[in-house]
Amino acid sequence: MPLIPLAPYVVGALAVFCAGSLAAQDYSISVYSGYQSAPHSNVTGSDPAGAGDFDFTAGWDSKPFAMPPYYGVRGTWWLSERFGLTADFNHTKVYADQETFDKSGFEVLEFTDGLNNLTFGGVWRWPAAWGDKLTPYAGLSAGLIIPHVEVQTTPTAPKTFEYQVAGPSVAWIAGASFEMNERWDVFGEYKGTYSQLNADLEGGGSLRTDIVTNAINLGVAFKF
Numbered sequence: 745m746p747l748i749p750l751a752p753y754v755v756g757a758l759a760v761f762c763a764g765s766l767a768a769q770d771y772s773i774s775v776y777s778g779y780q781s782a783p784h785s786n787v788t789g790s791d792p793a794g795a796g797d798f799d800f801t802a803g804w805d806s807k808p809f810a811m812p813p814y815y816g817v818r819g820t821w822w823l824s825e826r827f828g829l830t831a832d833f834n835h836t837k838v839y840a841d842q843e844t845f846d847k848s849g850f851e852v853l854e855f856t857d858g859l860n861n862l863t864f865g866g867v868w869r870w871p872a873a874w875g876d877k878l879t880p881y882a883g884l885s886a887g888l889i890i891p892h893v894e895v896q897t898t899p900t901a902p903k904t905f906e907y908q909v910a911g912p913s914v915a916w917i918a919g920a921s922f923e924m925n926e927r928w929d930v931f932g933e934y935k936g937t938y939s940q941l942n943a944d945l946e947g948g949g950s951l952r953t954d955i956v957t958n959a960i961n962l963g964v965a966f967k968f
Contacts, residue, residue, distance in 0.1 A: 774818040776963025780922030793947025794901025804838040889913040889939040902946035913939040931967040
């Protein structure tokens with residue numbers, strides 16, 4: 745399903761979430777970046793205007809520091825000292841590697857303006873477990889993957905180049921935050937995602953793959 749530009753969609757979702765948080769007077773906004781990677785995945789589908797039916801294993805490069813870089817924005821509404829609700833937008837990305845192009849014959853296969861995982865869920869923390877300042881936490885969330893699909897199966901096939909709502913996504917985190925003062929925390933975490941991507945191709949085709957990402961994040965949180 746093609747999308748209008750992604751930014752208004754994401755900002756609107758996070759704004760609705762934060763409006764509820766304002767009523768609670770106990771929330772935080774976090775931004776993070778780091779190193780993200782993705783293991784191989786099976787790619788299947790059909791492009792009647794290009795390669796026809798295809799089925800191959802793709803290797804993925806992530807290039808997290810290349811433009812546009814890997815990053816995330818998270819809002820948390822703390823319902824208690826130990827549990828909160830989260831809204832998380834994570835700009836993950838993958839590029840097919842050269843071996844994949846050699847094997848598949850594809851001209852273009854990447855999601856470099858983002859796989860774009862938008863998820864909602866819960867986070868648990870354990871204050872004072874590691875001292876007064878350092879707090880471990882873990883979370884789980886689910887939502888949608890909203891990739892920018894960039895696919896061309898042969899040099900003469902029509903190129904798909906658009907945002908789509910492409911399927912479900914789940915994410916999980918585990919890390920620890922360090923309190924700098926009453927307003928600011930810094931944190932480090934592991935974050936993983938699993939997404940079932942079903943993309944429409946120009947010319948009436950389709951492409952499906954399940955993509956897992958792994959990331960080590962560093963970030964900062966502002967507390968209200």
